[in-house]
Amino acid sequence: MRAAVYHGPRDLRLESVPEPEAGPGDVKLRVLYNGICGSDLHEYYDGPVTTRTTPHPLTGVKNPVILGHELCGEVVAVGEGVEDMPLGCLVAVDPLESCGHCVWCKDGQYPHCPQVALHGYNRQGGLAEYTVVRRDMAHRLPPGMTAQQGALIEPLAVAFNTANRCGLEAGQTVAIHGAGPIGIGVCLTLKRRGVNVIVIDPSPLRRSVVERLGARWTLDPTDCDPVAAVRDLTGGRGAHASVDAAGAPSAFRAALHGTRVDGTAVVVAIHHVPIVIPPFEMLMPEVYVTGVAMSAHAFPSVIAEMALGSYPQDGWVETIPFEALVERGLERLKRQEGLKILVDVGTPTAKH
Numbered sequence: 630m631r632a633a634v635y636h637g638p639r640d641l642r643l644e645s646v647p648e649p650e651a652g653p654g655d656v657k658l659r660v661l662y663n664g665i666c667g668s669d670l671h672e673y674y675d676g677p678v679t680t681r682t683t684p685h686p687l688t689g690v691k692n693p694v695i696l697g698h699e700l701c702g703e704v705v706a707v708g709e710g711v712e713d714m715p716l717g718c719l720v721a722v723d724p725l726e727s728c729g730h731c732v733w734c735k736d737g738q739y740p741h742c743p744q745v746a747l748h749g750y751n752r753q754g755g756l757a758e759y760t761v762v763r764r765d766m767a768h769r770l771p772p773g774m775t776a777q778q779g780a781l782i783e784p785l786a787v788a789f790n791t792a793n794r795c796g797l798e799a800g801q802t803v804a805i806h807g808a809g810p811i812g813i814g815v816c817l818t819l820k821r822r823g824v825n826v827i828v829i830d831p832s833p834l835r836r837s838v839v840e841r842l843g844a845r846w847t848l849d850p851t852d853c854d855p856v857a858a859v860r861d862l863t864g865g866r867g868a869h870a871s872v873d874a875a876g877a878p879s880a881f882r883a884a885l886h887g888t889r890v891d892g893t894a895v896v897v898a899i900h901h902v903p904i905v906i907p908p909f910e911m912l913m914p915e916v917y918v919t920g921v922a923m924s925a926h927a928f929p930s931v932i933a934e935m936a937l938g939s940y941p942q943d944g945w946v947e948t949i950p951f952e953a954l955v956e957r958g959l960e961r962l963k964r965q966e967g968l969k970i971l972v973d974v975g976t977p978t979a980k981h
């Protein structure tokens with residue numbers, strides 16, 4: 630089968646590799662769409678970051694490895710013991726695979742498992758004609774949902790968890806720094822809950838996308854002081870919660886200072902350099918700063934929200950052919966062109 634195999638930085642090859650088979654408890658999928666994530670970009674240009682050059686403790690997988698962790702596929706085979714996954718149904722995949730018996734796993738906090746593995750980094754991933762996942766990682770999509778929508782469930786699950794971490798009620802205000810796919814997902818999720826959304830992003834394209842999707846205010850941080858502007862929009866107090874979905878030190882500081890006392894600042898972006906905060910800047914705002922452990926547990930809620938129409942895709946989702954993965958996918962995203970790019974990996978055999 631055809632697969633996008635990561636050999637190291639700037640070395641991603643479309644190769645012919647053996648087709649995987651479903652072992653006991655597994656589900657084998659024909660991949661239809663696989664989204665490209667910011668972390669794939671980081672792996673491609675600056676890796677290895679999440680992939681490994683030594684065997685992963687849980688999976689034994691090391692490079693070269695097939696990338697791809699935001700995927701929707703059609704069930705084509707199931708392993709021994711899997712009885713509740715009909716052939717032909719569409720599933721979205723939660724890419725986290727954990728050991729199942731440590732304290733974190735027992736408490737249901739599987740992203741914190743010391744052995745946690747990520748599909749598409751520590752397992753052969755979804756940028757391939759076929760991939761195999763454990764049954765509990767496969768979430769069935771309801772009839773009528775498309776494979777493109779299915780491939781958006783994973784990043785939207787990260788956004789959904791971020792929205793929950795904000796702890797907001799209808800009528801309150803959030804300031805979202807960064808209007809990439811995660812920022813857009815947080816905007817849509819919170820707007821749906823009646824929260825007023827301020828989005829801060831230097832890109833006119835991204836600001837116009839979130840304006841169309843329902844952000845109440847957008848700000849250009851190159852054109853104004855975003856902290857002062859957020860305070861102006863919130864009676865001088867700052868937002869009830871802020872989200873750093875940008876990953877720039879300036880965005881984190883603006884999130885911290887643009888949040889009111891006792892508010893929450895949620896970091897969902899991956900920062901590539903340490904964030905340096907002068908001590909008094911950390912001490913005085915009296916803001917709760919937290920992170921987000923990926924997509925954990927959010928899949929059923931996001932699939933239900935998607936079915937209700939909470940996540941319109943106009944203006945921010947596009948598809949490219951598999952062969953164009955590097956040129957029209959990774960390289961364009963690196964230049965900040967495009968928002969969510971889904972790779973068209975295969976054609977469904979069944980009718981959905």
Ligand SMILES: [Zn+2]
Nearest residue numbers: 666667699784
């Ligand atoms: Zn991702």
Ligand SMILES: [Zn+2]
Nearest residue numbers: 728731734742
């Ligand atoms: Zn564990």
